[in-house]
Amino acid sequence: MRRNQVAVVGAAETTELGVIPNASQLQLHADAALNAIADAGLKLSDIDGFATAVETPQQVCHYLGIKPTWVDGTSVGGCSFMLHVRHAAAAIEAGLCKTVLITHAESGKSMIGKLPRSTPPDSLNGQFEAPYGVYGPPSMFPIPVLRFMKTYSITHEQLASVAVVQREWAAKNPRAMMKDPITVADVFNSRMIAYPFRLLQCCLVTDGGGALILTSADRAKDFPRKPVYVMGTGESVETPMVSQMETFNSSRAFKTAGPLAFKEAGIAHGDIDHLMIYDAFAHLPLFGLGDLGFMPHEETGQFIAEGNTRPGGKLPLNTNGGGLSYMHSGMYGMYALQESVRQMRGIAPAQVPNARISVCHGVGGMFAASGTIVFTNER
Amino acid sequence: MAEPQRARPKPTPETQHFWDGTKAGELRLQRCDACAHVYFPPRPFCPSCASRKVSIFKASGKGFLYSYVINHRPAAPGFTPPYAIAVVELDEGPRMMSNIIDCPQTPEALELDMKLEVAFQALDDKITLPVFRPAKG
Numbered sequence: 062m063r064r065n066q067v068a069v070v071g072a073a074e075t076t077e078l079g080v081i082p083n084a085s086q087l088q089l090h091a092d093a094a095l096n097a098i099a100d101a102g103l104k105l106s107d108i109d110g111f112a113t114a115v116e117t118p119q120q121v122c123h124y125l126g127i128k129p130t131w132v133d134g135t136s137v138g139g140c141s142f143m144l145h146v147r148h149a150a151a152a153i154e155a156g157l158c159k160t161v162l163i164t165h166a167e168s169g170k171s172m173i174g175k176l177p178r179s180t181p182p183d184s185l186n187g188q189f190e191a192p193y194g195v196y197g198p199p200s201m202f203p204i205p206v207l208r209f210m211k212t213y214s215i216t217h218e219q220l221a222s223v224a225v226v227q228r229e230w231a232a233k234n235p236r237a238m239m240k241d242p243i244t245v246a247d248v249f250n251s252r253m254i255a256y257p258f259r260l261l262q263c264c265l266v267t268d269g270g271g272a273l274i275l276t277s278a279d280r281a282k283d284f285p286r287k288p289v290y291v292m293g294t295g296e297s298v299e300t301p302m303v304s305q306m307e308t309f310n311s312s313r314a315f316k317t318a319g320p321l322a323f324k325e326a327g328i329a330h331g332d333i334d335h336l337m338i339y340d341a342f343a344h345l346p347l348f349g350l351g352d353l354g355f356m357p358h359e360e361t362g363q364f365i366a367e368g369n370t371r372p373g374g375k376l377p378l379n380t381n382g383g384g385l386s387y388m389h390s391g392m393y394g395m396y397a398l399q400e401s402v403r404q405m406r407g408i409a410p411a412q413v414p415n416a417r418i419s420v421c422h423g424v425g426g427m428f429a430a431s432g433t434i435v436f437t438n439e440r
Numbered sequence: 441m442a443e444p445q446r447a448r449p450k451p452t453p454e455t456q457h458f459w460d461g462t463k464a465g466e467l468r469l470q471r472c473d474a475c476a477h478v479y480f481p482p483r484p485f486c487p488s489c490a491s492r493k494v495s496i497f498k499a500s501g502k503g504f505l506y507s508y509v510i511n512h513r514p515a516a517p518g519f520t521p522p523y524a525i526a527v528v529e530l531d532e533g534p535r536m537m538s539n540i541i542d543c544p545q546t547p548e549a550l551e552l553d554m555k556l557e558v559a560f561q562a563l564d565d566k567i568t569l570p571v572f573r574p575a576k577g
Binding site: 180181182183185187188189190191192193194195196197199200201203204205206207208211252253254255256257258302304305309 | 446447448449450451452455459480481506507508509510511512513514515516517518519522523525526527535536537538539547552563569
């Protein structure tokens with residue numbers, strides 16, 4: 062894909078985030094979509110391309126009254142929306158559609174109109190993982206981390222500092238779910254969920270949604286908001302079974318998607334002003350920093366513990382507070398994208414001064430999938 | 441009301457030999473006849489070279505503790521927390537998820553790289569799970 066040919070011209074989250082007991086999951090899709098449409102100054106009838114995950118495109122398009130000529134139902138977990146951005150950019154460049162709406166919403170906390178996630182007993186996960194007591198992401202996602210820690214001499218204190226630093230960002234964000242400052246001791250005193258991870262190292266469980274609108278860069282200049290250009294994109298998948306990753310010392314999907322996006326964008330690590338790494342659990346930013354090539358994995362824990370990613374640090378990371386403190390409805394990738402767009406528009410609550418390039422890196426499942434988007438506000 | 445049961449695997453045609461094996465007290469893996477790649481989970485072709493000529497063989501049952509969590513909450517039906525969910529690397533190469541028996545479920549007792557050997561735990565008359573215990577000697 063050629064860089065900067067497609068831009069985000071509409072971006073919004075649901076009117077409320079957190080606990081939303083008065084709306085179904087489908088209505089949260091609509092709420093986010095209507096907010097994004099208003100943000101872009103468009104009408105629903107202007108949308109000719111549509112993408113979503115978990116819910117089907119037909120479900121959401123019918124509910125909203127959209128008649129698309131291009132749809133994408135890629136559903137690979139929380140990074141599905143990074144893949145949608147990549148696919149939408151390719152579709153717009155190919156002339157398959159002009160204006161794409163991407164929606165995410167999840168009634169993750171209130172569970173209204175949310176399909177249950179199930180593991181059939183004759184699936185590979187059902188036969189070779191479920192019988193050993195895995196039960197939801199907290200029991201699965203952290204399984205690689207002890208090996209990662211041993212290989213790279215990462216400490217428990219360093220992994221606790223991920224949550225501490227992100228809470229500093231969340232404190233600056235009025236819409237963050239958790240804003241009170243925490244210490245490493247607070248992390249160690251929070252209740253054990255799945256050793257080595259305690260409550261404060263696990264993502265929140267909330268309700269909410271978000272939507273993006275993309276169009277060609279040539280059309281983007283006529284929209285009310287500052288365009289945010291799609292500079293580079295990458296994607297990959299590895300395995301739905303965390304036990305079957307090639308190694309627990311890195312994520313193959315991360316190592317594929319990230320460098321693809323950087324190469325397409327034509328950027329080096331030193332060009333990046335702002336970074337989002339999907340943090341469902343505290344080890345993900347460490348995997349991300351290493352696998353995306355910012356530094357050797359050995360240095361990632363120390364890098365965060367020393368404050369390099371905190372407000373005022375040299376690599377601002379997860380500036381909304383992340384899945385650990387901002388919100389996490391189940392598929393957090395959309396909120397990471399929203400924060401990248403806000404930073405590129407210059408309107409984020411914890412704005413990084415003069416940020417020109419933002420990298421937004423997502424994970425799907427338990428290291429099962431990955432998508433990376435490089436944004437810029439300069440064409 | 442009956443207690444909720446531990447998740448039970450339901451074999452498919454591609455995995456039946458594995459579950460027949462555990463019931464007979466064997467841990468069965470597959471090896472590619474063309475490129476000698478040993479792999480898991482079961483499938484009737486080689487995921488490395490795509491050959492359909494593959495053989496089933498009895499694995500040594502020996503391996504080491506590659507990584508784990510000790511799950512506290514929420515606990516899966518049929519499990520009493522805290523319990524370890526482990527990934528074992530077999531001497532033949534493949535890794536598999538399992539549980540560690542005959543060992544305290546604590547970080548002190550569960551040392552990464554400790555040697556393990558397979559044991560078999562019957563769930564019912566159809567399904568026997570491969571689990572692992574610290575290797576003797």
